[in-house]
Amino acid sequence: MIALSLGATRVEEALRAVRALGAHRYVAGRMHMVHALAFDAIPLPDPSAREGDVLTGARAWARATLADPTVDARSRDERLWRRSSDVELVALLDAYWSPGGTAQTAREGLVASIERCRLPSAGWAPFDERAEHSMHPLAVDAGWELLPLAQLDPTRHKGAIDAFATAASFESARATEQTILGAPVPMLELPALGLVELVSGAHADGTLAEPLVVWAQGHPVYVDYVVRGVRRASKLEV
Secondary structure, three states: OOOEEEEEEEEEHHHHHHHHHHHHEEEEEEEEEEEHHHHOOOOOOOOOOOOOOOOOOHHHHHHHHOOOOOOOOOOOOOOHHHOOHHHHHHHHHHHHHHOOOHHHHHHHHHHHHHHOOOOOOOOOOOOOOHOOOOOOOEEEEEEEOOOOOOHHHOOHHHHHHHHOOOHHHHHHHHHHHHHHHHHOOOHHHHEEEEHHHHHEOOOOOEEEEEEEEEEEEEHHHHHHHHHHHHHHHHOOOO
């Protein structure tokens, strides 16, 4: 996989980009897994908030899971992760990263959970690629599967098709995707987010600890086209 920049250096830009990823017409599906500790530490919303709490179900699940005496929060028990929606993913990142009291409470709560569960302290900076294989627990694993080249519609998906140098080069890429056994499914993934990324992934002034990237798999012309579309929809420089 290759890293492609989303051009987001601030929290509000990152949230717009993640929303745009979920709404992109080339997305065929998504798989977002979130750890119970990540949801559990997010405080209840202000009762005066106009919008409903989209994390009500996720928070209730997390607290029930962590209260289960058969579940060890320090383990790799699959019951500790919950498949989540795009909306929940954005709400979670907003809760931890956006400046304000909610983020401060969520971060403090997560740190307290780390200490209570006797989880090892992270020995790396946020978004350090070298830590991904040893990261435990993985707090957020989020990705979007893209439509295969063979399923692109000549009219609806004309932009991606035209991004190839020639019609012949597109046909060649599509044929290769179909004929090579085990050809990778085109997809985009957020960086692996551990507890340190939630606690320290953004500064108090709303800037990210590192510019946000996505890890891309698939034909480089195709995934680059989709990422540029996400940046454009997010009003980020293309």
